[in-house]
Amino acid sequence: MTPQWSVAYREEVLKLATWCSENNLALNTKKTKEIIVDFRRHSTDLAPLYINGEGVERVHTFRFLGVFISDNISWTVNTTAIIKKAQQRLYFLRVLRKHNLDSSLLLTFYRASIESLLTYCITV
Template identity: 50%
Template sequence: MGLISDNNERAYLEEIKYLENCCQENNLLLNVRKTKELIVDCSKKQERHYQPVRISGTTVERVDSFRYLGVHISQDLSWSRHTNSLAKKARQRLYHLRCLRDFRLPSKVLRNFYICTIESILMGNITVWFGNSTKQDRQALQRVGHSAERITHTESLDLQSIYYKQCQTKARRIVKDPTHPNNRLFSLLRSGKRFCSLMTKIERLKRNFFPQAIRSLNQGN
């Protein structure tokens, strides 16, 4: 990661050069064909043109979205592409759930299959993307849960509740670990009973993990 400030790419390009040199010094081969460049520009100004990045004489492909550890990160910091991918994958597995229902398997077995193969997809890294996802994206995912509810005849998951619970669990883990890089973001007020709220400059990040986690912690206290 490198910062492009005031349209000056020097620090960004130096970071890439450092990575290239580090790989060479440690006898690591960097596969440029599998390396992608993603530029996140939140400014509302006219579209800027950045010079292409070259590593070992090969130009790195620039993309508008990249899948990292199962999460689709887009250059506009929206999560529609990621949630659409989750919904599509989950709907495909609903077919197998319907097949098991047609075999007249017990509801308990259908429920276990749903939790292991479908709900696990919808819950993956939920603290990262759910807080900033749109209402339409959330409804698309929730419809998958409602479909599974009709198939298994059991109550489906509530993504909002799961998100709150996982935020609180993750926040408590970070608070208890002083070595965690984000530990400093959870600071107590002078009373020592409530945590401070985080202020964010980018509108779409106001509902991200940290403010939600702080609210969850304060509600728990």
């Protein structure tokens, strides 16, 4: 038996697809991802989602506007990606410092390339 919320969800997706076609918009199902956030102890395995006859890929994690979102609402994947990028950029900061670059320029580089990365979407 299909859960009530699943039926409502699929109806909303169908309404979205209909609205898009009526307003001359195309849904690119190859770029569309489905993520299911379910914290119940006994989650049911749902049937795949289809839009205009094409299957939608179900994922556990995806990137949206530079932020990784996972189905368990954990920030582990996002934090790991940010740390990796920050470490790569810190290497360049060390190279610049090694070549005796002025401290004001080092600070500018840090704020532009590292601090901005660390503070992006921090309110989330």
